[in-house]
């Protein structure tokens with residue numbers, strides 16, 4: 383609870399602060415609530431189970447500073463570390479982030495190589511802390527076009543952390559929402575040919591299980607940083623009923639306070655899932 387003015391006073395303060403909150407990018411930063419005030423507004427019972435994040439704006443963050451784009455990707459690791467820690471502390475069950483899309487191969491070769499090496503490096507450097515903190519790491523996306531040494535490292539990381547249950551961290555890498563659906567359909571056709579699948583087996587639950595996130599709750603909240611307001615082929619199936627929160631903040635600058643802003647905003651929304 384916020385201090386001062388009793389319960390009614392605290393509620394008025396909260397109302398005022400909520401009006402100042404980022405709502406799809408519009409905020410008067412000057413009166414924005416502090417991290418501690420936001421933390422006090424969080425209702426643990428109303429937290430999302432699964433948060434998805436499109437980590438955008440790395441290149442622009444770097445270019446604004448006269449740095450090469452890859453400096454933004456490297457700085458983005460700091461944000462990912464902080465947000466993963468914060469999700470663990472808040473008791474979020476699943477965090478799914480978009481690190482490399484099936485379309486990102488079109489970027490300059492040096493940038494593509496940088497991102498491939500960055501995942502390799504992150505798996506080496508961050509895995510001990512992630513494992514020690516009970517984080518189950520999964521890399522979701524098509525593996526066939528990744529370097530075999532990276533695939534081995536991915537498999538080792540997934541195996542090492544498979545039994546962890548504090549937080550699931552899904553990293554989308556060579557991930558595409560349409561590719562994921564295409565792959566599921568192809569597997570279905572193969573199964574049907576072998577006689578292991580009939581038309582009546584196929585329903586929404588079945589298809590959900592066939593996704594890379596099979597068996598997990600769908601994201602309740604999608605956060606996109608960097609000022610764009612689109613989904614960019616991320617979790618197309620799973621985001622059907624997600625609340626979406628866009629912020630102009632570039633990913634390398636995204637901190638716990640911004641996550642709390644998104645969560646407080648999310649908690650004000652009424653989720654109807656198509657009902658009235």
Ligand code: FPP
Nearest residue numbers: 437438439440441442455458459481500501
């Ligand atoms: C989008 O920003 C970001 C990416 C394509 C890469 C995201 C990678 C990280 C945040 C680092 C974490 C990486 C791993 C491997 C775990 P952009 O480059 O499109 O930025 P722009 O829109 O400003 O150009």
